[in-house]
Amino acid sequence: MAAPAIRRSWLASVYRKVGSCLFNSVFIAQAVPRGDDMDSAGPTKLEFAVQMTCESCAVKVRAALEGKPGVSSVSVDVGKEQVLVESALTSAEVQALIESTGRRAVLKGIGGSEHDLGSAVAMLAGVGRIQGVVRFLQLSEQRCLIDGTIDGLEPGPHGLHVHTLGDLTRDCLSCGEHYNPFGRQHGGPGDSERHVGDLGNIVAGPDGRASFRQEDSQLKVWDVIGRSLVVDAGEDDLGRGGQPLSKRTGNSGERLACGIIARSAGLFQNPKQICACDGVTLWEERDRPIAGKGRSKAGTETPAAHL
Known part of the structure; x- marks a missing residue:
């Protein structure tokens, strides 16, 4: 027993x-229609880490976001690999727009206008x-x-x-x-x-x-x-x-x-670049399961968390 x-x-x-x-x-997501019972919400600020190496990367990210319905403003910092978007879209929809440029993106923080x-x-x-x-x-x-x-x-x-x-x-x-x-x-x-x-x-x-x-x-x-x-x-x-x-x-x-x-961390409160429990970096984590076989970087596997 x-x-x-x-x-x-x-x-x-x-x-x-x-x-x-x-x-x-991080959670990797793409957009699908919202539920009819869900009320729409006003703009919020989303902080993404985006793999960028030059100004041309920033130009492509801006082009993918600026002028899109639901996107109010876009700020790109190539040095920090940071994109800040004020939008009424879901975080998944904004991430899909960024990744349409071929760059990988991770949502790091979310905050309000106030x-x-x-x-x-x-x-x-x-x-x-x-x-x-x-x-x-x-x-x-x-x-x-x-x-x-x-x-x-x-x-x-x-x-x-x-x-x-x-x-x-x-x-x-x-x-x-x-x-x-x-x-x-x-x-x-x-x-x-x-x-x-x-x-x-x-x-x-x-x-x-x-x-x-x-x-x-x-x-x-x-x-x-x-x-x-x-x-x-x-x-x-x-x-x-x-x-x-x-x-x-x-x-x-x-x-x-x-x-x-x-x-959880709010806007600009998440400096995380590596997971201390298993050594998986911010970008490697995208391609690994949440737990279990294939999660650990060093070969010591974390058991799967099946609920």
């Missing part, structure tokens, strides 16, 4: 190790090949930006919720219920009567990728750090489905993937 407990403890420790290494790092009040990130993993990154940025006391990309989903809508517990000892089953500090019924992100953790639906395209960006007026970064983010198998009916679970969970099915919400 001790084996399952040992396995759960091992999984939790692996997740913490891998997560602490990657929280301020002084932000904190940021967080959740690295999601789960059933099969599902994995993703979702970032939270508190733009003001009333506005929290949520920007993410999740791969490996079945095409179509999937419920997305913040859950009360940051506990992965029984995979996503130990994350607790939806974060609901005011004891309200389940609803949609635009409803006044909703769980604080109710974030509506994300929509995966034919390739299984969901890329999304929204602002939320109830979620606060400082309240959800240490909790978990969960993506579900089915569509959230936003409490309007008339099913027994509609007013509790949105009847969105089983929990497919989850991750602990951790504090």
Whole structure:
């Protein structure tokens, strides 16, 4: 009977190790249509590390970004290999534009036009090949930006919720219920009567990728750090489905993937160039799995963090 407990403890420790290494790092993404239930958000600033060696590189990056719908401003520093973009696009969409020039790009920080009040990130993993990154940025006391990309989903809508517990000892089953500090019924992100953790639906395209960006007026970064983010198998009916679970969970099915919400670096706060836990550099990390065989640079493999 001790084996399952040992396995759960091992999984939790692996997740913490891998997560602490990657929280301020990278997720490679391309754009797909946003979910219909997601509200659009105003411009934010995105800091990218971009492999550039000369001014002609900068010219091509500027040309790929300037004048594009949703892009407000672009600043390129070749010496620092840094590109700063103010945009209303998802971070995945901006990254895809930069990489259309043939340069590799890594998102290093995200911030608002005004002084932000904190940021967080959740690295999601789960059933099969599902994995993703979702970032939270508190733009003001009333506005929290949520920007993410999740791969490996079945095409179509999937419920997305913040859950009360940051506990992965029984995979996503130990994350607790939806974060609901005011004891309200389940609803949609635009409803006044909703769980604080109710974030509506994300929509995966034919390739299984969901890329999304929204602002939320109830979620606060400082309240959800240490909790978990969960993506579900089915569509959230936003409490309007008339099913027994509609007013509790949105009847969105089983929990497919989850991750602990951790504090993360904001704009210009991430100097990371190498992962101290396994020696993988910022650029090498792009071509390696999150964990397991092929991750370690020195040949000492980190066990896979299957949730």
